[in-house]
Amino acid sequence: MFEDISRGLKNEAAVFGQVLSDVPSAVWKEISNDWNNQSGKLLAKEGIALGLGVGTGIALARSPFLAKGVLGALLAYQGYDLGSKLTSLAGRAWHADSAIDRLMLSSQATTGVSRALADVAETTPAFMFGGGAGMYAGRKFSATNSFALSVRERLNDPAQFGFGKITSSIGEGARDLIPAATRERFAYFGSGSEKLPTTLMAADGKLNLLELSKLMAERHPWIERETLVRLNDGKIGRMMLGNEQWRSIRLADMKASKTYTGSDLELKLPLADRPGKVPFHTHPPEGMSATYPVVGARPSIFDLKNTSEVGIIQSGEMTTIYKGAAQEFAESRIAGRPFEPVLNSVIFDREAQLAFELKTVWSDELQGFQPTFARPLNYGETRRVLSSWDRDWSSISSISSDYNVLKYGSDPRAFEFLKLGVYKSPGS
DSSP, rough: OHHHHHHHHHHHHHHHHHHHHHHHHHHHHHHHHHHOOOOOOHHHHHHHHHHHHHHHHHHHTOOOEEEEEHHHHHHHHHHHHHHHHHTTTTTTGOOOHHHHHHHHHHHHHHHHHHHHHHHHHHHHHHHHHHHHHHHHHHSSSSSHHHHHHIIIIIHHHHHHHHHHHHHHHHHHHHHSSSOHHHHHHHHSSSSSEEEOGGOOOOOOOOOHHHHHHHHHHHHOOOEEEEEOOOOOOSSSEEEEEEEEEEHHHHHHHEOOOEEOOSSSSSSOOOOOOOEEEEEEEEEOHHHGGGGSOOOTTSSSHHHHHHHEEEEEEEEETTTEEEOHHHHHHHHHHHTTOOOOOOOEEEETTTTEEEEEEEEEEEEETTTEOOOOOOOEEEEHHHHHHHHOOOOOTHHHHHHOBBBGGGSTTSSHHHHHHHHHOOOOOOTT
C-alpha cells in the first residue's frame, strides 16, 4: 500500500515538474508562431482586447470599486483556466508508471497551459492600455464623464455599499465569537496599543484628566471622507462624513488600547467598560449636528449606559468629561424600573478658554434628556480641578460660575455651549 502511494506521488511530481520546466519555452513558441504565421488573427485579437479595455475604462472611470472587481474577476478567470489545465493531470499522472505515459501527459498539459498563457500575454497588455486610455477619456470629456458618473450612481455605489455592509457584518460577527476576555487581553497588546506617561496619575491616585483628554484628542482628529450612505428615498448617495473612534485607557498601568473605528453614525463597542478604565471616543463637531443623531460634545444615553466611571468625548474643539451610569443601568434592569440617570458633565474648549457644566435628567417617558441651562464655569478653576481629578463630581459643582463669558461682546463661541442644553430630538 505504501509503495503504491509512494510510486503515485513520484509520478505526479515527475509530470508536474516536466510541465513547469517546459512551459516557458512553449509559451514563447506559441507567441512566435502567432506573430509569424497568424499575425492577422493576433492583431484582431489584440484589437478586440484594446476595444474592450477602452469601453470598460470609460464605463468605470468613476467606479473604482467595480474596476477592482473587473480586474479581480479577470485574474480569477485566468487563474481558474490555468489551474484547471494543471489539476486535470491529478489522478491521471498517478498511474503513469512508464516514461512514455508521463511524457504524453506532460506534453498535453504543456500545450494547454502554454496556449492559455500565450493568450494572456498577447491580450492583457492591450486590454490594460485600453483601460487606462478609456479611464482618461472617461474623465476628460463631458459626455463620457456623465456616462461614467451614471454608471457609478447606478451600479458602483449600490454594489460598494452592499459589499461594505456584508463585510462589516461578517467582521463584527467574527469578533463576537471571540471570548470577551480574549478580546480585552489583545486590545491592550501589540500594535496600536500605547503606553501613556505615568505622570498622568499622581501618587495619591488623582488623575490628570486635562492632559489625558488632550493626548487622546491629538491622536484622534475628526477626519471627514466621502462616504456612501442610504438616503431617505432609498437610493445610495455620497456625503462627507467622519467615523467615530473609540479607545480605552487602563489606569492600573496607564495603557491605552488599540483604536477602534465605527461607522459615520455609531460605533459598536468592542469591549465592555469596567471600573479602573476611562473610555475615550469622538463625536462629530457641534456645527455638524444637523446630520447626526448625537449633538456634538453632548453625551448620549448610550454613552451613559456603557461607561462605568468617567468618560471622555472629543467633538471638534470641545472636550467633554462625563460621569458614567453603567452600574445604575444594570441595577434598573434587575429591579425592573425605568432608567432615568442624571447627566453630569463638564465641557470645555482649550483654545477659547471656555468651560461649562451640563447637568440634566433623562426622562424614560419622553425618551430624551430634559432641556437645561449649561452653567458657565471659571476656566482657571476648571483646569485646576481636572488637572488633579479626585473622581468626586462634587468638585465640579464647587467651581464658581463665570457669567461674564455671556455678556454682550464676549466670545461668540460661548453660546455654542448653551446649545448643548437644548435637546432637539428624542433619544439623543
